[in-house]
Amino acid sequence: xxxxxxxxxxxYVTMAATAWGTGGAAGSLLFQAGQLGPVGVSLWRHxxxxxxxxxxxxxxxxxxxxxxxxxxxxxxxxxxxxxxFAAIAHSxxxxxxxxxxxxxxxxxxxxxxxxxxxxxxxxxxxxxxxALAGLVLLTVEPAYHxxxxxxxxxxxxxxxxxxxxxxxxxxxxxxxxxNDRDPRSTAIGGFAVAAVCLAPFALAEGVxxxxxxxxxxxxxxxxxxxxxxxxxxxxxxxxxLRATTVxxxxxxxxxxxxxxxxxxxxxxxxxxxxxGCALLLAAVTVLALRAEEG
Numbered sequence: 001x002x003x004x005x006x007x008x009x010x011x012y013v014t015m016a017a018t019a020w021g022t023g024g025a026a027g028s029l030l031f032q033a034g035q036l037g038p039v040g041v042s043l044w045r046h047x048x049x050x051x052x053x054x055x056x057x058x059x060x061x062x063x064x065x066x067x068x069x070x071x072x073x074x075x076x077x078x079x080x081x082x083x084x085f086a087a088i089a090h091s092x093x094x095x096x097x098x099x100x101x102x103x104x105x106x107x108x109x110x111x112x113x114x115x116x117x118x119x120x121x122x123x124x125x126x127x128x129x130x131a132l133a134g135l136v137l138l139t140v141e142p143a144y145h146x147x148x149x150x151x152x153x154x155x156x157x158x159x160x161x162x163x164x165x166x167x168x169x170x171x172x173x174x175x176x177x178x179n180d181r182d183p184r185s186t187a188i189g190g191f192a193v194a195a196v197c198l199a200p201f202a203l204a205e206g207v208x209x210x211x212x213x214x215x216x217x218x219x220x221x222x223x224x225x226x227x228x229x230x231x232x233x234x235x236x237x238x239x240x241l242r243a244t245t246v247x248x249x250x251x252x253x254x255x256x257x258x259x260x261x262x263x264x265x266x267x268x269x270x271x272x273x274x275x276g277c278a279l280l281l282a283a284v285t286v287l288a289l290r291a292e293e294g
């Protein structure tokens with residue numbers, strides 16, 4: 001069992017959020033290659049993530065670690081990753097990420113109060129309010145103008161993003177409740193279960209990626225950094241921090257995704273939206289620095 005301090009846990013989840021912020025861009029670039037859809041990208045992400053973690057762990061027997069607790073975690077990962085990539089396909093990287101990350105801490109806060117009996121201090125509540133205010137500034141018209149895919153539906157994109165947030169909150173709550181497991185085992189088991197859940201749908205959609213160096217590099221990056229590395233850190237952080245604290249700090253992902261959307265896909269942010277980015281980052285930074293045991 002891995003034990004870390006709250007401060008180190010906050011650092012880990014900050015690094016995880018930074019890595020996650022690049023995952024949407026990688027998925028969007030893979031969509032543009034035309035060989036994989038949201039389910040296919042999500043399947044490869046989980047398979048490669050499990051493979052990279054297995055290389056790190058080396059001695060891992062799935063049957064020894066796969067108990068009932070990892071099954072809903074894996075199912076939740078399958079739902080929220082696939083729904084997230086579907087949201088990107090419909091509404092663009094920044095909108096999908098901002099809506100997903102905006103809904104997640106609210107759902108997590110409610111769930112942690114009901115199911116985990118976690119209480120939020122005044123500082124955490126203020127950080128959550130400030131972070132959500134920053135997200136509003138990022139999404140309100142005309143502050144934010146996204147270059148959504150021409151064949152997409154913005155309404156469907158938001159619906160998929162909310163489904164992703166629900167799955168993400170569920171995984172966070174389940175992992176926090178059962179934090180006596182080895183974090184790397186939870187991640188590997190979750191990836192394996194998610195891949196099994198997605199396989200039938202991916203076969204129907206198409207699972208053979210574009211065989212080119214750019215596509216292969218994107219898949220390797222997606223499996224290694226925003227998946228194996230990020231989720232390894234995320235599950236470790238959940239052994240030291242409250243579920244809502246982890247969810248709020250993870251909001252830093254929205255800023256990274258928005259900036260990549262601007263840099264790579266022509267998505268535009270107005271001055272009001274940039275203010276939202278700054279407010280969001282400030283809230284996340286304050287909460288990370290004031291992380292408490294729990």
